[in-house]
Amino acid sequence: MATNYNVSQTQDSDDVQEMYCEECEKHEDRYAPANGFCVDCVEYLCADCFKYHRRHFKSYEVEDKNNMPQDFYFEKCSAHPKELIKFYCSECEKSACQECKDIDHQNCHNVNHLPTLVKDIKPSTGTELKDLKDKLSNDIKYTKRSWMTSVQ
Known part of the structure; x- marks a missing residue:
């Protein structure tokens, strides 16, 4: 998940903002950069959560950092x-x-x-x-x- 940028920081830019792990933010109140994305859960995941997700949810479609969608609205x-x-x-x-x-x-x-x-x-x-x-x-x-x- 990304930080709560205001519109002026994202509106006029085509730069890719860094995404953050939604699981870590929700459950541990900590920041961790996203290393992947689960298409089925529609969630960004850090390296640890991504690894866990791949291991325990084998049928779910996941995308690595290079292929995950980039949010534009925070x-x-x-x-x-x-x-x-x-x-x-x-x-x-x-x-x-x-x-x-x-x-x-x-x-x-x-x-x-x-x-x-x-x-x-x-x-x-x-x-x-x-x-x-x-x-x-x-x-x-x-x-x-x-x-x-x-x-x-």
Whole structure:
């Protein structure tokens, strides 16, 4: 998983940001650079977690550091602060973290991993990526406002 960069740090750059192990951050509150990615779990894994995953989840598809997708959006979910927003539901037109995806979009048929969804968009072809980033920012602001209103 990546650190919580603000939009200005990622928006105007084609540089690849370093990804971080989501398992280590969630369960051990520690930073570890990602060394791979599990396609089935949709999680970035450090070298130790990657090795464990390969050994214990042999049927899962994993990608090494050179082939794993690169996230471009590093916002945390307001409802689940340890979860990175990394999905987009085309049916609801909303972004989601893993937990929100599992709960709120279980009946949706078109929920995609954001880096996979946008990997074929070329920066020189137009404003598709910027438009998607703007839409996600607006969705997150709306979700935060809705969540704060429901908590009060």
